[in-house]
Ligand SMILES: Cc1ncc(COP(=O)(O)O)c(C=O)c1O
């Protein structure tokens with residue numbers, strides 16, 4: 001039963017009614033879902049999770065859907081948290097883990113957000129959705145929309161990885177390839193959505209994707225026996241996963257499940273598109289548009305994240321930092337991780353490894369600290385990016 005009390009603007013704190021269709025606040029802020037956590041706390045214990053289903057819907061009391069039959073699920077969440085001892089030895093760490101989100105449906109963590117968003121869309125009677133995407137959000141949107149019988153309209157950059165394009169087509173979505181970046185795709189959706197009757201499920205313009213992604217925060221706590229790690233490396237494009245985990249930690253503290261300690265939240269970007277690193281280093285509250293964004297890590301090519309302030313608040317509030325690595329470093333790291341640990345990961349996730357090396361070298365992190373890298377996607381989605389290293393013949 002619904003524990004949602006209302007939605008709240010993340011910038012001006014204006015309140016919005018639950019169970020209605022919403023996009024952004026009129027001030028431009030993203031809406032955050034608020035729950036009656038004091039009531040939840042009385043009836044839901046962390047011990048009861050022992051018997052819960054091994055997917056993200058195990059956190060039902062802090063998810064926004066009202067009716068079980070609205071849920072569109074393909075087995076998302078409860079991904080493995082793997083100790084990577086050989087990688088740890090190679091980088092000079094002692095307690096290093098990878099949360100492998102590449103094992104989600106459609107091969108990325110975007111499945112979490114879309115499972116929540118499409119479930120809510122179904123509950124609210126939405127029949128057509130549209131999404132601008134760097135690739136993986138599109139694949140997830142197409143899959144969950146197909147399973148829900150909802151029409152999906154997808155806008156991706158022309159050079160999106162082939163896997164995402166083929167996947168979306170096979171999943172029955174209406175796909176448009178755009179000569180530009182995700183920001184250009186977003187403009188098209190904004191211009192056409194009212195006339196076409198599309199509900200816009202763009203990153204943070206829709207309030208429920210973040211609720212699905214926040215479960216990465218619940219899971220890491222649960223998998224470590226309710227003790228959070230010292231540092232979390234998160235490959236940041238729109239930053240939704242990081243914002244979601246930060247929200248989850250506060251919720252868990254209110255539930256009495258964890259204390260006030262937080263991991264250092266570390267934003268990892270590519271040198272060819274690092275608006276959050278620049279804003280962090282300048283001490284700014286908001287990020288400026290990154291001109292001529294370019295990187296093989298397609299998910300990191302977000303020139304101006306809508307949730308820039310929320311990302312910076314989490315990084316600063318946690319004593320974390322923001323750091324960029326170049327394309328060569330991140331592809332090298334993907335191959336290193338694969339050969340050391342048997343995990344073939346997305347370039348976005350691989351980017352965390354050179355970032356970790358740099359932060360160990362500067363002393364920002366100590367080798368004894370417990371560190372978790374979020375690998376947000378599967379390497380198999382990025383064959384073009386890796387193929388340049390392995391010419392045939
Ligand atoms: C594999 C991968 N990693 C990371 C990201 C960035 O995600 P977020 O918007 O949560 O920062 C994306 C987004 O497209 C992605 O596809």
Ligand SMILES: [Zn+2]
Pocket residue numbers: 009010011012013014025026027028029
């Ligand atoms: Zn507002």
